[in-house]
Amino acid sequence: MKRLASFRVLCGLVLFAAGLSVAVAAEPATSPEKADEDFKFQGEYAGTLNRDGERTEQGVQVIALGGGKFDAVGYHGGLPGAGWDGSDKVRASGQLKGSELVIANAEGDAKAVIRDGKMTISVDGSELGTLDRVERKSDTLGAKPPEGAAVLFAGKEADLKNFKEGARFENGGLREGFTSKQEFDDYKLHLEFMLSYMPEARGQARSNSGVYQQGRYEVQVLDSFGLEGADNECGGVYKAKAPSVNMCLPPLQWQTYDIDFTAAKYDGDTKTAPARMTVKHNGVVIHNNIEVPAGTPGGTQAEGPGPGPLFAQNHGNPVFFKNIWVVPKK
Template identity: 60%
Template sequence: MRTIARSMTVTLLGVLVSLACAADPVAVTDPAAADADFKFQGEYAGVLKVDGDEQKWGAQVIALGDGKFHVVGYEGGLPGAGWNELDRREADGQLRGATVTINADDTTLTLQNGQILVTDQAGANLGTLTKVVRKSPTLGAKPPQGAIVLFDGTTADHFEPGQRSDDGLLIEGATSKQKFGNFSCHLEFCLPYMPAARGQGRSNSGCYYQGRYEVQMLDSFGLEGKDNECGGIYSIAAPRINMCLPPLAWQTYDVDFTTAVFDQDKKVKNARITIRHNGVVIHRDLELPGVTAGNLLPENAEPGPIHLQDHGNPVRYRNIWVVPK
């Protein structure tokens, strides 16, 4: 009887473990391995007729898994490309066959073949938004004279532990061996496609400048842009505008950092930071009153490293260089 009970317990535990593993959201790092929803996700832009007038509009289509989608519309154009930074229209949709249909207030959006057809309740055509693929203007930026190249794809020896993926990218959980005071830094990162994940479990990492101040990396595509989302600085400041691109798009952070000033053990000036996310300023000369959670080092006068957080998701990095000042 004990043997049977023990066997049943082992079997039950095995089933529970299998279910737990099956429930873990899949992280896709190669577009070729993505699901059928992936081709619909992304950014769209065009002109729509609104109350008889033609207006520029942008839309971000977010895949949520199992054929479900969330769409955010932006009057004036996409974030950083015309949006008035005031009006967001949101709605949900479902994939049926080869088409995603979204009912939004008094309009219907039909996604197919890289376009969104917008019609009113009577079926009249209000316009079409076409899929666009934006790239950061600083993508591929070459290190200037005097720059210290931390990662160019050839070696990860400038980081600890310093691991490269099979396709020559830097793997998360790396800390630069060199430490910095005042500096400018360029890095490029790619967030995995995790449509079934939500919140902080959706493609999470972060860059800790000086190992003290984290700028969040997260699949925040289409979200409001909070201090715990992409470009945010935890508990200190949300980005001025959410410039997060869709997952699997390469993105950039360009940072100018001024270290805190100490008189012996007393801090007399806070650190300051300016951040450009995909070429757009999201924090300008922001004062950092203290370290953020998960910091490697306490706040003091000593220089610190560039730390790329391992939060359990396969975020990848390339083209990282620093110009000391």
């Protein structure tokens, strides 16, 4: 049991800066080629550990903080949405040392070392096991629009005609800050997005955008990889509902939102029923037919009757979108 206890001590070391806002010292990286040396260590690791003769699945998310410093979050049973049993997460901190990332407890009897895409965890010099770096992809990535869909962006600069002035095309993607010309009532939305890599930023300064249904109700877009999964983090319905599980993948990986949206109902100017939505983030349901009691500040219009556009907020951080289509509900 000492090994298990020491492992928990290791994972309990916390360098927790998720809620802080600090100045960004480097330009956001919009491709792996533009990222720093820390980028190749950041990501998800999964595999089997042998703890006192018991083999258990383990997932770990490693988050770059800049300057060779990292957070690590452990999940018993596997990664979020892929085996994690929902038990308490364990957090640790690490430091880059040469070509290795080393995470160790204060006593030095437990450590994890990442080298060449593998995380080896040991206690008292004995290995518990090795986790492999994995790159998950959403089941709905690349989904094809069905018949009757309004295809807003299919990866071509010519698709800018579907958006109001100010929409930007870059490297095959649509940048944050767009507003669709077409407006919608009830619908199903598919879109894909990629967060920029901003390791020295914190909290709301870390690759921030947001997708507004009807220009009124925001589903947050943020680099929340490894964070708690609050309502103002990726997948949250801003100021209304936190996601049931934080499904945010690391920056510079394409992610998906699939949103089934039902508009608020009005009798004249009197609201008789709130808006509702079901949200899948990377193929996993994180909101199931929830009520959205009010509109979100910062949209294109206040809550009210009538249709509205698809709007992606611009917070000054590079965020890329692609494969955007809407199926109106009859």
